[in-house]
Amino acid sequence: MSGVGVGVELRGVGLSYGHRRVLDGIDLVIAAGERVCLLGPNGAGKSSLLRCITGVAPDREGAVLIDDVPLEEFSRETLARRLAVVPGQVQLPFATRVEEVVALGRLPYEHPLRGPRAEDRAAVTAAMARVGVADLAGRDARELSLGERQLVVLAMAVAQQGGILILDEPTMHLDLRHQVEVMELLVDLNERDGLTVLAVLHDLALAAHFFPRLLLLDHGRLVEDGAPADVLTPDRVRAVYGVDPKFVPFMAS
Amino acid sequence: MSTELAPGIARPTIAIGRFEAIRRRPARLFVLGLGVLAVSIALGIAFGSVSIPLDQTLAILGHRFIGWPSAVTWSPSTETIVLELRLPRVLSAATVGMGLALAGVVLQGLLRNPLADPYVLGTASGAALGAAVALLVPIQFAFLGLGLLHLLAFAGALIAVWLVYRLSGGGSSGSITSVLLTGYAVGSLLAAGLAMAMFLSGDNLRQIFFYLLGSFAASTWAQLAVALPIVAVGSALILSRARSLNALLLGDEAAQHLGLNVRRERTLLLALASLVTAASVALAGLIGFVGLVVPHVVRLVVGPNARAVLPLAAVYGASFLVLADLVARIPGELPVGIVTAVVGAPFFLALLRRYRTGYQL
Known part of the structure; x- marks a missing residue:
């Protein structure tokens, strides 16, 4: 594992889709080795913010720096060695073995003609073992349960050996056990391997429990940034999500 | 060339159904494929x-090519059949088979659609319309041994793809679904033009019809000399883009996150596949099934890793079409497109049934 976290800095980042303003004036510093969760209601701009950081949002305003280097100075390939993005729900067009999916994480290191080297294969094996999917290696990824599939794409991102893991709703569609399993894995990757973790979550309880720092996004603006107890106050939850905080179990007590 | 994605990975100790069993060593299969191709070519030259x-x-x-000092025991006419008729014909079939199979791999991967084939983006209708127009125009024309038909078919195929690409905004963020649907729309429009041309063609109808079914009966060295370099260079470049095709397995955005310049690679791959397809259809007409079935059969055996699929599709696609052309000659010059469909479809179905647990389209 690379072991060195990657830091991200955003300065005045804004984004519009046509006339619709989805992000506005985002200033944010995520230090190397931090574990940060991005929260906000649907349409708040969470995925757009991730897309700005990973450089796939067209016509972004403002500056994004990866380890103090402007995003624009990276080629897609060099960026992919720094940032590992865990895809949301993956659709595979052809039957694909789990080890083949995980091996895709090595593409940023692969020579176009020579193909994978021994160290790439070792990284794939290590990533599968790290995430706990080694026993699935020969299975068709399309036949796995959603929980298993989420772990497989996570293993792919780990094999990519970027210094930061970026995840958009990694627990979507997962049952409670798999949700906790994925969260614990993220905590472990962060604490033991030193990876920076930035995840979008919808579950406030999971976020508060597993992340020391929360970002709250509302209407394209960053409205809160801090420890769970400071960010998830009853007033904030009422204002941003438009619901009575009594529906948020861990806050009701 | 490393053809396996991760050979160092230990096989799981628990056997997992039949899926585990169907992955074979791609390097060995490639060598076997070269042997199959050589035998196919020899048979294709000998029989007819x-x-x-x-x-x-x-x-x-x-005797002719490597100066083997053998006594000349054959008649000049036999030599002419071998060197001037059979050899260009068989090599044309191999060229087209390789080109269509590779273009099929590329388009299925690029469009992330298992039902895509080399003709899906309008190349077929474009080439057919070009050929039909050539047969209608009363101009005798020859350039480097190529008739107007070859040139217009080639141009028609490329123009059709270019139209699809432009109309769908294919290079930009335009979704891949819109490329596919635009391909369908443009293809339908060109097919209407083809129908019109056939309606107007009178006595030429039969010729247009034969072109649509595909054949190697009229292959010459001159045609091959123009088409082979295009297909060979295009194929070599496609083979060098295996990494890009692998990255596209998970979709455009994931491919970008895996370090791929999606816009550039998509444009490049589309251009290469179109070029190879256009040269193939100009050479032999519209031969179906090769570009659809060969990629799937190869994937069925070695999995979706383009680093293995591309070279295997090239050799087995070439062999398949050489043998199909041979079969087409047995009853006396059937259009080879009929043979590829009759042989290919049941074979494909049988494979699908056999590996049902492990492979779905």
């Missing part, structure tokens, strides 16, 4: 309306 003994066929080829 006039059969030439296999040893004599090999003797003629050896």
Whole structure:
């Protein structure tokens, strides 16, 4: 594992889709080795913010720096060695073995003609073992349960050996056990391997429990940034999500 | 060339159904494929309306190309059949088979659609319309041994793809679904033009019809000399883009996150596949099934890793079409497109049934 976290800095980042303003004036510093969760209601701009950081949002305003280097100075390939993005729900067009999916994480290191080297294969094996999917290696990824599939794409991102893991709703569609399993894995990757973790979550309880720092996004603006107890106050939850905080179990007590 | 994605990975100790069993070593399969191709070519040269003994066929080829000092025991007409009729024909079939199979791999991967084939983005209708127009225009024209038909078919195929690409905004963020649907729309429009041309064609109808079914009966060295370099260079470049095709497995955005310049690679791959397809259809007409079935059969055996799929599709696609052309000659010049469909479809179905647990389209 690379072991060195990657830091991200955003300065005045804004984004519009046509006339619709989805992000506005985002200033944010995520230090190397931090574990940060991005929260906000649907349409708040969470995925757009991730897309700005990973450089796939067209016509972004403002500056994004990866380890103090402007995003624009990276080629897609060099960026992919720094940032590992865990895809949301993956659709595979052809039957694909789990080890083949995980091996895709090595593409940023692969020579176009020579193909994978021994160290790439070792990284794939290590990533599968790290995430706990080694026993699935020969299975068709399309036949796995959603929980298993989420772990497989996570293993792919780990094999990519970027210094930061970026995840958009990694627990979507997962049952409670798999949700906790994925969260614990993220905590472990962060604490033991030193990876920076930035995840979008919808579950406030999971976020508060597993992340020391929360970002709250509302209407394209960053409205809160801090420890769970400071960010998830009853007033904030009422204002941003438009619901009575009594529906948020861990806050009701 | 490393053809396996991760050979160092230990096989799981628990056998997992039949899926585990169907992955074979791609490097060995490639060598086997070269052997199959060589045998197919030899058989394709030896057999036909006039059969030439296999040893004599090999003797003629050896004598002519590598200066093998064998006594000349064959008639000049036999030599002409081998060198001027059969050889260009068989090599044309191999060229087209390789090109269509590779273009099929590329388009299925690029469009992330298992039902895509080399013709899906309008190349077929474009080439057919070009050929039909060439047959209608009363101009005798020859350039480098190529008739107007070849040139217009080639141009028609490329123009059709270019139109699809432009109309769908294919290079930009335009979704891949819109490329596919635009391909369908443009293809339908060109097909209407083709129908019109056929309606107007009178006595030429039969010729247009034959072009649509595909054939190697009229292959010449001159045509091959133009088409082969295009297909060969295009194929070599496609083979060098295996990494890009692998990255596209998970979709455009994931491919970008895996370090791919999606916009550039998509444009490049589309251009290469179109070029190879256009040269193939100009050479032999519209031969179906090769570009659809060969990629799937290869994936069925070695999995979706383009680093293995591309070279295997190239050799087995070439062999398949050489053999299909041979079969087409047995009853006396059937259009080869009929043979590829009749042979290919049941074979494909049988494979699908056999590996049902492990492979779905």
